[in-house]
Amino acid sequence: MEEQQLQKKTYPPPMWARNTSPLTRRLLFIVAGVLLVAGLAFAGYSIWKGGSGEDDIVFCTQDAMLCPDGSYVGRTGPNCEFAPCPERKEQEGLFKTSGTVYGKVSIGPLCPVEPCKNPPDVYSAQTLVFAPSGGGRPVDEPFYAPLSPDGSYSIDLPESNYSVSLLGCSYLGCGAVFPKEVFVQANKTVELNIDIDTGIR
Numbered sequence: 143m144e145e146q147q148l149q150k151k152t153y154p155p156p157m158w159a160r161n162t163s164p165l166t167r168r169l170l171f172i173v174a175g176v177l178l179v180a181g182l183a184f185a186g187y188s189i190w191k192g193g194s195g196e197d198d199i200v201f202c203t204q205d206a207m208l209c210p211d212g213s214y215v216g217r218t219g220p221n222c223e224f225a226p227c228p229e230r231k232e233q234e235g236l237f238k239t240s241g242t243v244y245g246k247v248s249i250g251p252l253c254p255v256e257p258c259k260n261p262p263d264v265y266s267a268q269t270l271v272f273a274p275s276g277g278g279r280p281v282d283e284p285f286y287a288p289l290s291p292d293g294s295y296s297i298d299l300p301e302s303n304y305s306v307s308l309l310g311c312s313y314l315g316c317g318a319v320f321p322k323e324v325f326v327q328a329n330k331t332v333e334l335n336i337d338i339d340t341g342i343r
Contacts, residue, residue, distance in 0.1 A: 208283060208300075213239075241326040243272070243304075244296040245334040247289055249313065251342050265293040272297065272304040275323065301328040306336075314341025 202222035206214040209227035218225050249264050250256070266289065273284040286309070287297040307320040315338050324334055 239328050240298045240300050241328055241330045241332065242296060242298050243287075243324060243326060243332045243334055245294070245336065247293045247295065247308070247336045247338065249293070249338045250340060252340065254342060263291060265289045266291050269309040270295055270297075271307050271309050272299055272324075273307070275303045275305040299326045301326055306334065308336075308338070311338070313338050315339030 202217040204216065206216050207224045207227075208214055213228060215225040215227055217223060247265065247268065247270070249268075252258050252262060252264060268289045270287040270289065271284050272287065285297060285299055285304075287295045289295050303323065303325050306322040306324055308316065311320060319336060319338055322334065322336065324332060326332060
């Protein structure tokens with residue numbers, strides 16, 4: 143029997159290959175390979191950058207807040223909030239760089255005939271201002287002590303002389319009472335009580 147030879151079926155090359163030289167085809171393959179590698183590299187970099195969290199970095203301002211104990215804290219965290227002040231330690235004999243001022247503010251009379259049937263709350267919205275007036279530890283910013291509903295207050299201040307006033311005080315006796323001067327000594331407590339005449343008669 144005669145051996146039958148299998149002939150492979152051949153296909154003609156594409157039109158673009160027929161009209162280009164071997165050198166041109168080689169250059170086209172090289173360019174295609176370079177573009178493929180560049181695309182893969184860009185995709186890998188995009189995935190890495192997306193997972194690295196670089197876009198989430200927050201740069202906070204460098205301002206600082208003065209704490210009652212005389213120390214300073216800066217801004218931190220994703221919301222750039224001030225870090226909490228150091229906790230107060232009330233251990234006996236522990237030296238502090240600040241002192242405490244406490245007392246009570248009395249405002250009256252509140253109506254022509256006292257006691258008033260419905261006395262207004264004149265204390266909760268009031269705030270004492272302690273402005274450094276020189277001497278002791280130099281501090282520029284004033285300190286604020288909100289009053290409790292009964293007029294009492296307490297505040298820790300760095301050692302210094304302070305000029306005390308009531309924020310937005312418009313009563314008749316404000317001019318005669320304020321400003322008051324007080325010296326705050328480190329590790330000491332000072333009592334300061336204030337009486338304000340409203341002028342109501």
